[in-house]
Amino acid sequence: MGTFTYWKTDKGNFMFNLAASNKAVLLVSSTPYKTKPGCLGGIESIARFAGSDIEDQTLVRKQESLKAPRWEVYKDKAEKFRFRLIANNGNNIAIAEDSYTTKAACLNGIESVRRNVEKYDVVFSDGKPK
Numbered sequence: 001m002g003t004f005t006y007w008k009t010d011k012g013n014f015m016f017n018l019a020a021s022n023k024a025v026l027l028v029s030s031t032p033y034k035t036k037p038g039c040l041g042g043i044e045s046i047a048r049f050a051g052s053d054i055e056d057q058t059l060v061r062k063q064e065s066l067k068a069p070r071w072e073v074y075k076d077k078a079e080k081f082r083f084r085l086i087a088n089n090g091n092n093i094a095i096a097e098d099s100y101t102t103k104a105a106c107l108n109g110i111e112s113v114r115r116n117v118e119k120y121d122v123v124f125s126d127g128k129p130k
Contacts, residue, residue: 002026002116004043006036007125014039017097017129018046018116025097025129026113030084040122045069045087046094047117052085054110058103071110073103081106085113 006016013032016039019025027046033039049069057074058081069088076082080099083106087093100106 001118002113002120004046004120004122005125005129006039006043006122007128009128015128016043018094018113018120019129020112020116026109026116027083027085027094028097030092030095042093043122046085046113047120049085049087049093050114050117054107056103073106073110083110 001021003019003021004016005019006014008014009032011032013034014036015029015032017025017028029039029042033042052069052071053066054071054073055066057072068086068090070086072084072086074082074084076099078099080101081103082096082099084092084095096106096109100109
């Protein structure tokens with residue numbers, strides 16, 4: 001069972017992350033939310049869209065872009081693998097907390113998110129969790 005933790009930033013916005021039962025952070029919100037209800041809606045969207053298809057943007061021959069909602073697997077500037085979740089409105093709502101050295105590990109990260117949102121808790125934290 002995963003745990004979504006949300007917090008208020010120094011600028012008054014809200015952010016969240018998802019941690020697995022072993023406390024490893026799997027993903028973080030990609031942008032700050034102006035309101036607490038907006039942040040909680042983002043958390044609900046993660047759970048709702050977790051089962052979406054995966055678009056592999058690392059392929060030499062690019063596949064046709066999938067309709068949102070979707071996961072995207074891509075390479076960052078350091079040539080490491082990452083994932084992000086695109087909501088049905090096309091907004092990027094969450095990104096991988098860390099990069100992965102292999103595509104297989106990145107895909108396992110998505111699967112871990114999927115498992116951890118089948119049943120989850122939501123908790124508030126005073127400041128960003130460590």
